[in-house]
Amino acid sequence: MLANHPDKEQIRLENVLTALGNPLRLTVVRVLAGGGEHACSAVLSGIPKSTLTHHWRVLRDSGVIWQRPFGRENLLSLRREDLDTRFPGLLDVLLGAVENDELTQESTTRNLPPLSSK
Amino acid sequence: MLANHPDKEQIRLENVLTALGNPLRLTVVRVLAGGGEHACSAVLSGIPKSTLTHHWRVLRDSGVIWQRPFGRENLLSLRREDLDTRFPGLLDVLLGAVENDELTQESTTRNLPPLSSK
Numbered sequence: 001m002l003a004n005h006p007d008k009e010q011i012r013l014e015n016v017l018t019a020l021g022n023p024l025r026l027t028v029v030r031v032l033a034g035g036g037e038h039a040c041s042a043v044l045s046g047i048p049k050s051t052l053t054h055h056w057r058v059l060r061d062s063g064v065i066w067q068r069p070f071g072r073e074n075l076l077s078l079r080r081e082d083l084d085t086r087f088p089g090l091l092d093v094l095l096g097a098v099e100n101d102e103l104t105q106e107s108t109t110r111n112l113p114p115l116s117s118k
Numbered sequence: 119m120l121a122n123h124p125d126k127e128q129i130r131l132e133n134v135l136t137a138l139g140n141p142l143r144l145t146v147v148r149v150l151a152g153g154g155e156h157a158c159s160a161v162l163s164g165i166p167k168s169t170l171t172h173h174w175r176v177l178r179d180s181g182v183i184w185q186r187p188f189g190r191e192n193l194l195s196l197r198r199e200d201l202d203t204r205f206p207g208l209l210d211v212l213l214g215a216v217e218n219d220e221l222t223q224e225s226t227t228r229n230l231p232p233l234s235s236k
Contacts (some may be wrong), residue, residue: 012222013222017136026131087215089210093206094131101204103129104131104132
């Protein structure tokens with residue numbers, strides 16, 4: 001278990017919903033849903049570093065992402081298995097909205113990194 | 119359209135998630151999911167009126183509930199059809215967690231009105 005991450009059993013739905021109730025953090029889920037680990041500098045574009053640090057903390061503390069140090073950076077990945085076990089269908093529903101709901105798609109596209117917005 | 123309620127097309131996923139990222143407001147959804155209109159004084163128990171007013175506003179402004187004046191009170195109902203149309207599966211997933219996820223069940227039981235907690 002990494003420091004500052006809740007155990008799977010400690011994740012609370014209300015914290016996950018609060019974490020995802022923000023267009024930038026929903027964008028992060030959109031990017032990480034592709035799988036694997038992403039350098040935190042490559043997940044959102046056009047956002048000041050101090051703001052990013054805040055968003056990583058909210059996502060990590062609520063149990064949405066893993067964050068692990070790697071060299072000078074942190075690597076981020078989605079806790080997909082844990083979230084799917086605790087709240088079956090939640091991520092699929094949210095990713096479905098990102099894909100199919102016009103307003104959600106728009107609000108999670110603005111700060112995509114260049115490669116992901118293709 | 120009632121005043122202060124977003125149109126169905128204006129509802130934003132991030133606002134809905136923020137609204138529901140709170141155990142009391144998730145309890146409201148749990149109660150209203152049974153259908154019909156509920157007097158706002160009968161939806162949560164043990165909460166001061168000023169706190170309730172705040173929660174109704176967050177739920178109404180985000181598009182989660184309808185709130186309409188009736189005599190000296192307001193009647194509340196879930197915007198189930200609108201939410202199901204905009205974000206298919208979201209309410210079902212959340213209500214599934216309320217039913218099956220121990221932590222979520224616990225945090226949405228504390229302030230149920232006497233009749234609903236049976």
